[in-house]
Amino acid sequence: MTHVTTFYKAKGGVASTLSAIYYACALARVHGPDQVILLDADKGTRSVDKYITRRVKNHGFEVDMPFLVEEWNPNKGPLATFAVEVLKRIGPVKHLIIDMGADPSYAINAAILADTIIMPIKPWETDYETIDDLMSGLAENEGAKKYVLLTIVDRPRQGEAATARADITKKYEAKYGVTVLQTEVKKQAKYRSYHKNGDVPDELWAYEGVYAEINGGHMLDGTPFNLEMDLNPRG
Ligand SMILES: Nc1ncnc2c1ncn2[C@@H]1O[C@H](COP(=O)(O)OP(=O)(O)OP(=O)(O)O)[C@@H](O)[C@H]1O
């Protein structure tokens, strides 16, 4: 069975595409490059192919991206049908990751397909008040594991991230079964130059943390996920 993970958001610019890419990198390191498909369902100015035309220089990858990429848009028919066709064509890979746009009429379809839903949220713009919108309509998918990933957490804003974390937990944990991941994606200056020089931020470690939290507590090198260590990472 292919495990479907949807990156699901109500608003653009929350680092969802980069998160989907790095999470796919993390999964591909464990399962192999032919076992992970990243389905770009939000093709636009900052879609997956804009990032993957750059080579991944770090972390031992020598290829453009160490996983398979497919593109969906509404002209290709219903998303679920397309996803099934892709899996028929390529074979039953271990992981399908969907980077979904903010348009709720499409996004809900990707969320309903998902075993795991990751909602990247910038904590300081009270984006988390969008969680009610994101979750309404998901009643049919009670079985999905639902996570909030706090992204682009600036050092001066760590306090706000802590407030957001507490608030989201209080408002949504019981209501929708949403868990806020302990791993936070830090704000990284390097991301700004990403298009220009193709660097992969060292921050890929953060997605190892996401991987560890979602997939049983071990980092990619097999060491147990240790919150204190991982929240004060290398460098
Ligand atoms: N951790 C980060 N620190 C700083 N900038 C970041 C970080 N993550 C992403 N960015 C920047 O934020 C912008 C949006 O990132 P990304 O394309 O991943 O987000 P998105 O939610 O998919 O946006 P879109 O609405 O365009 O689909 C990009 O310019 C990217 O370089």
Ligand SMILES: [Mg+2]
């Ligand atoms: Mg995007």
